[in-house]
Amino acid sequence: PIILRATEQERSDIASMNHLQIWSAAAQKNIPLRQVVSGFETAFEDEIIYRRDRKRAITVFADPDKGLATALLARVRPQVEALDLPAGYELEWGGEYEDSGNAKAGLTASLPMFFLLMVLITIMLFNSLKQPLIIWLTVPLAVIGVVVGLLVFDQPFGFMALLGMLSLSGMLIKNAIVLIDEINLQRDEKPLIQAITDSGASRLRPVGMAASTTALGMIPLLFDAFFVAMAITIIAGLMFATLLTMIFVPVLYATFYKQEAA
Known part of the structure; x- marks a missing residue:
């Protein structure tokens, strides 16, 4: 489009528009604008x-x-949502809150399929249901470390912490697989309790070193x-869960297979 704009002198005052010259087809000459309009009214325009x-x-x-956006939202949200909005108005929260919610929704939609795939892989790896069950029962142990770590560092469980939790689950499954695989090898030559004890002692150092190097890499x-929330989730969750895994897995293994040993 072609846009015309008057000079600065002509648009400095609205009254000057009365003297703006326009072409009149009837008079065949330019005439002041005030002769063809009744007046002007100013109105606000966005x-x-x-x-x-x-x-x-x-x-x-x-x-x-200062402080966290989530803490600020929790503090002001009840007051804002208590406002009496006029008819036709609605309130929505955007920004970091909306972005985090959208990211979590997209991630949550695909989680069941990937977790099912991981469960099937562990079942096929051991050709058993008991041992994969032992492995997956160790994953919730990470929640203890994650909660403690986030509380100590005053961090929210947001999208990055959720990503760290998902990564952490894979690390814990790996640690449990290493320990159970060693127990299975020892059982071929030793009684159940001795195999569990020796396997825990032999796998403690490699599992602990692997967890330590991962934690150091996240510092x-x-x-x-x-990335601070993700780093805290992985470091705290991995260290707590690794320690508990070395106790929890042997106990569960002995509980599930004590009848076979007898």
């Missing part, structure tokens, strides 16, 4: 019209001076504002 989901929106931005991420 420079930018914000829309959300194709609806006009008023966006309010806020950045916490630099503790100083990154974006």
